[in-house]
Amino acid sequence: MGSVRKPNLKFLHSENTLNRIKLELFRRLSTDELKSSLAPGQQGSLKVRPDGTVLDGHHRIKVLAERGEDIHQLPREIIDKWP
Secondary structure (H helix, E strand, O other): OOOOOOOOOEEOOOHHHOOHHHHHHHHOOOHHHHHHHOOOOOOOOOEEOOOOEEEEOHHHHHHHHHOOOOHHHOOOEEOOOOO
């Protein structure tokens, strides 16, 4: 049995709208800390639409991508409707 392919992540916001202070704070965390903070079930988990559009977690996945991590394979919570 093969694994179900997740859609690639797509940023809802353009990179230049990301908060530089938040980015610097997240850059101080280890890769493992960032990944675990995005895990499903956490308050700040990676939340995406069914098509892969990121709703929550932009700054942390940006930092992970800068580090060469495959962000498209991260576990995520699928949100059909966002408040």
